[in-house]
Amino acid sequence: MHQITLGFLAVHLHHENGYATEIAKRSASFNIECVRFEPTSIDPSTLTINGEKYDSITQTWKSASFSIPTFIYDRCFYNNQQASKKSKPIVEWLKQNPSTTFLGFGLPDKWQIYSALKASELINSYLPExxxxxxxxxxxxxxxxxxxxxxKPISGSRGNGIIAVRQTSNEVNITYHKGHDKKKQSFHSLQQFSDWCERLLKQQSYLLQPILSLTDQEGYPFDIRLLLQKNRNGEWILVEKGVRKGYQGSFLSNLNSGGAPITYEEWSKSLTMKQKFLLEDELSTIITHLPKLLDMKFNRLFEIGIDIGYAQDGSTWILDINSKPGRKTFVETKPHLKDILYESPLAYCHYLMNQRNNKGAEVNE
Structure with missing residues (x-):
């Protein structure tokens, strides 16, 4: 069988180094060569890339030049820094390149996702206004x-830039996170607060949602993270569900805002039989319909992380959908999942290769 190449694409070469290396370690058994590179390392005139190739004999990454890989696993996270601004248009250009196939094409901003899902009768009741x-x-x-x-920033991820606003009788308070630290600011008049909001909206686009009561009995914020991926047959499967718990008084459960992962089994012990049954029924509806709907509305995806809010009144909410989910929640609580997590991009490459070959066969007939 012809050897295929999987390129791990990141804004900074060693971003998610552990994850890229674990995939590369397993690539030889799939007859796949692993490379990694930055979007800005492609020479536009020759289409040669200067990056790193994984050497399965020495089990190390080595500097190398190579052509654009057959398959690309896009793990680019963008922010306002220069490298991000340069990378984004190059990745969009790469997606148009007919000789390469992205494992997944990512999702648009939160407003476009919300607007598309709002039209679905199966899903819209889970969306906060x-x-x-x-x-x-x-x-x-x-x-x-x-x-x-x-x-919420329209294109934010990992809890960055989310602001809680609360009005009391004589002031408006805002709360936000800078990493693990919670920051507060107070405004003593609506005019002062309004001026601050106008400055905020000039920086980037935001969405407004109600604050839902997403804390447990002890007052800790939490959410349920569902990790879904396509398997070697191209079918969506639930890899695992886990729970991320924030600290008391916080309103975020994201791990980089100070949250900690616990297993779903451990967390769900606090539910009654009836609560658990109803919640799992809701989760099952979301797992069955949401990924297919996203594939249909947008471009092909390989994986998604769905953040679910479970409110004190038992209602279930889709808080966020991420097409480049992290794995920390699961790797830390379920070490036996590692092989599945690290092999799935390689297995999916084989599925895409077969699809390609079958298409070729149809054309030749």
Whole structure:
């Protein structure tokens, strides 16, 4: 069988080094060669890439030049830094290249996802009411009626930039995270708060959602993370579900905002039989319909992380959908999953290769 190449693509070469290396260690048994590179390392005139190739004999990465790989696993996370700004258009260009296949094409921003899912009768009841912000007046109007809301960057991930807003009788308080640290700021007049909001909205686009009561009995925020991937037959499967628990007084459970992972089994011991049955029924509906819907509405995906909020009244909410999910929640709590997690991109390459070959056969007939 012709050897195929899988390219691990990241904005910085050694980003997710552990994850890339674990995949590469297993690649020889799939007859796949692993390389890794940055979008900016492609020479536009020759299409040669300067990156690193995994040497399965010495089990190390070595500097190498190579052509654009057959398959690309896009693990680029973008922020406002220069490397990100340069990388994004190159990745978009690569996606148009007919000689290469991306494992998954990623998802658009949160507003586009919300708008697409809102049209689905099977899924829309799980979506918190969401509006796209264009002016601070929308925020003021919302807190006058509901006294609180949450602001989410339209294209943020990992809990970055999320702001909780709460109005009391004489001031407006905002809370946000800088890494593990929780920061607070108070405004003593609506005008002062409104000016701050206008400055915020000039920096980036935000969505407004209600604050849901997503804390456990002890007041810790938590969410349920579902990791779904396509298997070697191209079918969506639930790899695992886990729970991320924030610290008391925080409103985020993301691991890089100070959260800690626990197993779903451990967490669900606190539920009654009826609560557990109803929750698992809701999760089953989401797992069955959401991935297929995303594939249909957008471009092909290989994996998604779905963050589920389980409110104190028993309602279930889709909080976020991530097409480049992390694995820390599962690797730390379920070490036996490692082989499945690290082999799945390689197994999916074989599925895509077979699809390609079958298409070729159809064309030749």
């Amino acid at each position: 969401t509006e796209k912000l264009t002016t601070s007046a929308q925020i003021i109007k919302h807190i006058r009626t509901n006294s609180s809301c949450i602001l």
